[in-house]
Amino acid sequence: MTREEQEWWVQAARDDWKAFESLKRDNNYSLAVFHLQQAAEKGLKSLCYKGGRPGFTHSGLELLKKLAGMGFGVTNDLYAAARRLDPHYTLARYPNGVGGVPRDYYDLSLLEELELCARTLMSFVDSNQ
Numbered sequence: 001m002t003r004e005e006q007e008w009w010v011q012a013a014r015d016d017w018k019a020f021e022s023l024k025r026d027n028n029y030s031l032a033v034f035h036l037q038q039a040a041e042k043g044l045k046s047l048c049y050k051g052g053r054p055g056f057t058h059s060g061l062e063l064l065k066k067l068a069g070m071g072f073g074v075t076n077d078l079y080a081a082a083r084r085l086d087p088h089y090t091l092a093r094y095p096n097g098v099g100g101v102p103r104d105y106y107d108l109s110l111l112e113e114l115e116l117c118a119r120t121l122m123s124f125v126d127s128n129q
Helices: 003-025 029-050 060-069 076-085 110-128
Strands: none
Touching: 003 029, 003 076, 003 110, 029 060, 029 076, 029 110, 076 110
């Protein structure tokens, strides 16, 4: 694994964050939430690459466990944020995940709650780059 690969994941996370911001402005909350989850996941994967052990999962929780095992200072608030955000990898995209059109299950309040979770995880990523 190279520093270049780590940077690919960092840039992909930043691109997902930009997509989140645009979708939030457009009131497309379900897809905005999906991109929040993606930004956090890719940011955490960048740290796995930094540590020489890529992560092959979509779960922020599992990535945090791997990072903890690599010596990163993972705290309980990070685990809580990942637990809250992880399910939206599926729920925000697939009608059979929520039992209807995902946009009908998301509102600004839920988006803002999940945004705080993603910001917690991204702050951890940024502080460990």
